[in-house]
Amino acid sequence: MTWQSLQTALTAKSYVASDDLSVALHLALTLERPLLLEGAAGVGKTEIARTLSLTQDTQLIRLQCYEGLDASQAIYEWNYQRQLLTIRSAAEDGETGKSVEDRIFSRDFLLERPLLAAITQEKPPVLLIDEIDRADEEFEAYLLEVLSDYQVSVPELGTITATCKPIVILTSNGTRDLSDALRRRCLYTYVEYPDRATELAILKARCPQVEGHLANQIIGFVQKLREEDLEKTPGIAEMLDFAAALMGLGIADLTNDPAVLQSTLTTLLKTQSDQAQITSDVAARIAGKAA
């Protein structure tokens, strides 16, 4: 399989990947290395993992990182309630200590969290570690261990080794600098906002019902809007929302009615100061330029 065929497969599942991203994904698959994706919010970092799992016809296991995430939520935890019930019923049956202990510390009583689940599948799943920059640095170190050895030690059970190597995709919004150790172990791609042609292809793939003329206008408008000095630059998801909103209102041309255009901007501009900055006049001007 070449990277071009991967790119085609992704396009078939309506994800238009740039050449850079396709090559990096291809390498991640063939070299079995984790892939670290960075980029602004809303450029499709999370979506790529979902689409990849579709093309590979495998499961997607997602670990959403947040501050305070620890091993018991990311790797494994004992099922205490069940253990307690078992102890109680064993006591009534007159079962003795050692055998009960063996039973309640077996795999049946282990709750698999995403990382452990990912390495114990039959078929390599796609493991998406989303927004790794939100997790604490200690967790990053723990993650490194799992990603390099593909094994998890449970003190009561021993070491669980991987039955498969998952396809690991890490995403980061760059709110914190990641450690060099993590970066070294991963392949890296910075996902940019797409250029005009790519974004048009994305719109065609996701909303095929949008007509050619309007599609051109939408993309032109959004691309121009990204050049403005905004607090939150609209991403691809916002562009698709914008297109859907225009379709819902039955608009055929952006320049027709400034008031309606202004009302649909709520899908693109997500802070108060941005909305104040792009007034109806400004929006009309941008739409005029884009057309």
Add this chain to the structure above:
Amino acid sequence: MTRVTRFADRDPGPAARVVGFVAHLRDNGLRLGVAEADLSLTALTQVNAAAPDECRRVLRAICTGCKEEAERFDALFDSYWMDAGRVKQRIVPKPQATLSKSVHSSRDGSGEDAGSSGTSTTPDTEVGEADSDGTGKLVATEQRNLSRRDLRDLVRSDEIAEAEAIARRMGAALRDKRSRRRIAARKGDRLHFRKTIRRSLSTGGEPLRLLHKRRPDRVRRIVALCDVSGSMSVYAQVFLAFLAGLMRADKNADAYLFHTRLVRITEALRDKDMMRAIGRMSLMADGFGGGSKIGPSLQRFADTYAKRFVDGRSVVLILSDGCDTEPPDQLGAALTKLKKRSCKIIWLNPLKGWRDYAPVAGGMAAALPHLDLFKAANRLDDLAALETELGAL
């Protein structure tokens, strides 16, 4: 299409070229090891290695680790593979110098001086000082100072040691802010109820062992921005020593210089050799002692680096006199933006130590409402005296 570099006939093959390329990247500051060279070779077998664009993408995915590196990569790739007119790296392995043990020489086998591998910058302070008009005015100037000045002449190593001690104390005062959230700990002030109950299961529901939790100390990150424009050159010595000391004392700290542009000097200052670190910094601080554009520099900081390095646990330390050539509202806007990242902003102004000083300079007046602390500092002692105030923030 651009020309492809023609390698010499005695070139031992593609493997050596790739290794040479990795060495070329390493020389240009990318941190790469043997593993990356190995991985690059393996990866190139997975694609059509004859197509330059594919190689570029493959090597970029492997050899870069962050956005800045990815941006620089293209130029480095072109210079090595596309014959972009740079000095070509030697890719033929150098024959081992076969010197007998009894011969001691400072020159290596090829006759080059072994000590001359580092590039040295010649101090040209005389030129730099001759440029000043000698009236001693402290005003912001418009023009960029194009003369390069070696900062090593300004900073002495014993001063850095002193500054390091001060920076360490300041860091300690600033750094440890207690978190509101409690986490499990061996010695804590409260019972960790959930863990205690769960642990009690193993003893049949009797909580024999009590587990505790406490509020952990969260590290606060110090981000220092130092103005090195002409009007600040008298104080540069103190502040640069302070920055160098700070970087050595606190591995989380982050440092920037600005005059008409903003430069990140964190990496340069992390160099183990203290004077070499200052040397690297002076190479980056091109335009040192020129005009000051505080507003645009801070704006750029707020737009780029701050998004990555500044959060609610950061303390932004601005070392500047506030003499800005740009309109003051830009400075105000930049600080507003910075403040939205819920960091603390401290402005240390050397002029404030003067008698009868009032922050009437447009820039300073615009900045004042956004500051958490506005203090004087023009000697290392002044910085040391700040310790208690910073602790109270």
